[in-house]
Amino acid sequence: MVKNTCNPQTAMDQLDQRFQASIAKSTLSMSPLQGLLSYIDWSRHLAISPGKQLELFNLGVAQSLALAQYAQRTQTVGIPGTPSYHSNLNIEPPITDRRFSDERWKIWPFNILQLSYLMTEEWWKEATTDIRGATPHHLDLVRMAGQQFLNALSPKNFVPSNPEVLQKTLEEKGANLLRGSMNAWQLFMQQYTGTPDPKLENFKVGQHLATTPGKVVLRNQLMELIQYTPTTEKVHPEPILITPAWIMKYYILDLSPHNSMIRHLLDQGYTVFCISWKNPGVEERNMGMDDYLSMGFFAALDAINQITGQHKVHATGYCLGGTLLSIAAAAMGRDQDDRLLSITMLAAQTDFSEPGELSLFIDNSQLAILEAEMADIGYLTGEQMAGAFLMLRSDLLIWSRYIKELLLGEESTMNDLMAWNTDTTRMPAKMHSQYLRRLFLNDDLAEGKYPVNGRPVSLTDIHLPVFCLGTETDHIAPWHSVYKIHPLCCTDMTFVLTNKGHNAGVVSEPGHKNRYYRVLARAKDEPYLGPDEWYETAQHHEGSWWNCWFSWLKERSGKPVSPPPMGNPEKGYPLLCDAPGVYVFEK
Template structure:
């Protein structure tokens, strides 16, 4: 499918495409049709549900009475000097991190924050369990309602936030002056396209992605890095890493102390990693097949040449893991046995329950994105970053605004934050195929995804699988990742670690407060549902990295002398030092 055929070439269709693209630019690629249809669906069904409306009225009355009792009780404690009563919102957790500071439990801030929490609960009840509403429309309306409420949170305004009031009185307003200067600096940096504050301390190749190695292959899709061995002997089976091309590969090679690649090399493995090209207009026609053939298969051929006659441990992260599952299924179909094992980190194979990202993916939304990408040739970094920020707006938007511009506290840049700011684009054709074939149609899980003109099935995979999910992942929820158990009968070691989509993966040994659960499903074992698995799998303290290293060791041969760097006679000579050139492209 050519990207230009996302919309037909005739003049009337081009007119529609131009209009859709213009709408996308105005609405930041959010489909107004989706919002309108979702609202109509919810509002009309709620209007036809007198029982639900009565339930909401009863909830509002009970909340008002509870809030009144709470405030009366606190008035008594203020007069008597007794300790302040704890917050008591209906059906809410006992504490909310947004209002944990002591000042929120003193008048009038206790009333403000309790009223806000009760409003959140009421709107959550109002937008869920409305009989007859499409589940997707209900999710969209609920999400929109919660995001609008966050706009009016008392935490976001200087006068209604006790922390800001206290800080302003203590510093005589200097915190607001500093915050204003920070805001001006950030605006100026954005206007001139400069890096974010603190990025100068995290240079790629010096502070990040600094594990020594050589680029041994370069094409129009990726560079392949072979890392320099640091042990006298290595396991014969090399490890090939396929990262996502949504972001830069060095999420797996951050600072030396938390680099998974450095750790893997140090444990006696020969490691290769793909570094994807940051696509521009020239790459608009790249599709999933290109990433499969000129990405995964080209890298695998190079690894097979440098380390001949050895099977390969393949690792895929996020979208790279999905690509790896497609490749492994096609190889199994074609009786290609070059893989020794598969490791999938926060990667989905079944998209029937894709998580929070599904809010932004439906036919109306995808059509709007396709119209805009037909103009630009790619999905912009701002579009991707905006979607992820909305999903975590409390942390990534509102807390940043309050802490930086009102409290005058500029958070220091971390390696993970620097990586997150180093965003990439996605080719129009590939992104359209990804959204339609995988998210909307779920072709891979349902056996319709074609490779070389023939469908592939994950059920054909027979090599051992190590599959990682993270507890607070909003990109690839662990229960969605767990669905691989339903798609293949092969041996699967499933590991669930605390943390999110990125922090759960960047989980080096020695990291505080880390834990994980692990359980292996053999080919002859019966299926455990995710909740049953959660109750059954033993919990261990610490990082999952050593457990994965042990898993690889059990499926590897006795150590041997490390192979040479590249294979110059076979066309894989060292091109230049890691991290290469593609990772530096903006």
């Protein structure tokens, strides 16, 4: 008899993994079973809910009556550009939306089309909300899938039903559609050949973006540490360490010279260090969250202590970099490591019980598909992450561009933030799986179960002053979720809420138009305020929140002294190369 030396369990697991990975390749990394289960859960529970069915029927009848009444009150005929054209622009529809803010949408028949569309959206939202017995996550998935379909069918997306496009087509005798066809061909060829957008030539890293002078003083398998050249004769003795998220290139905080947060910090008289994460490949597939702590944050902190000779450091974290910072600070509090002077959290979550729209793609079924695919290639591609964001914001990121470039025939524009957004990154398989399961799925950090060096950490061990920023329209880290740090940390907390979203709200340099923020500080012994009560109590200020942060940092910093040296070769931190380093160019 021949003895079977294979491990059956391992072999069967490998078979499952390879089979699920093959499924992922044909489903855009989405779990088809999760979609099917969501639809079954919604439809079956709706089928046994006659009260909900009656509610939806009544809503449909009420909407039909409202639509008929509105149509009767706005009896105007004609289309833009014809002699019979006239309009009544004084009657607002019963539902309004910024997507149809152009005055031409108030003209018959376009007013009826847009109102009918918005009513359909309203009905669908109600049809996927509060179904007795249905799982809320399943309802969210069904709602999102239906919304993608509705986004595609919007009257804005078709020439005859979009008054702006129709008028331009009549005025230009179709020339806009010809230009749109040429734009479509150009986009197709760029995708087919893999060539970048020509407009990116004006936004090259190291030439136009990430140009703040500095030196790379540390490089390991996961990151480069950049020390920036001071711009003032004297600097505050406490340096600043910036930890960006590993799902993005660091230079969102060092875009163009006028809106570079790093350059502004230098001008405020600080010594600034920033981590630039490596764009990981197959070799880093087994790098996990512990590696990002030890080889990332703590390696950078050790280097700063040796280079500057300063024991105290202001630490700043953006997005998941802020989450990593909170984990590190909690571990340092637990271990009585007092090298941090303050913590700044920028659009960073610590409680993931309500993580925002990204939770649509995070459940056991979806993670199993992702993990199977990542096991094959060793990492999550930047295109996979970008695809998730496109689905969440398809109306803005896909269809708005389609209308502008293909229907109106206009040339697309590019700015530094948009150029940065095209510079995608990868994530090691182990790390990506760990943070999705431990943070998003299980909420280990908020529940005091997240392990560092084999022992759990608790945010209650953080006793440093905290500056925390949320952004009003953030769909990645909703500000109500960011606000949940308050009951988790027993410390002095300054919370700021600024307008705009996850990226544009953070990159909000002084002098930027139409920016404002709210701020309210809470001492550690003051009672807790809920987010809505905080919003009503906080002071409203016009302008950039950066000025508020600069003042907060200055109050906690010492008197200026001579700048520290650049690097410290004697301690093992030589000047390796000029900023922005090497890792930022990895594709």
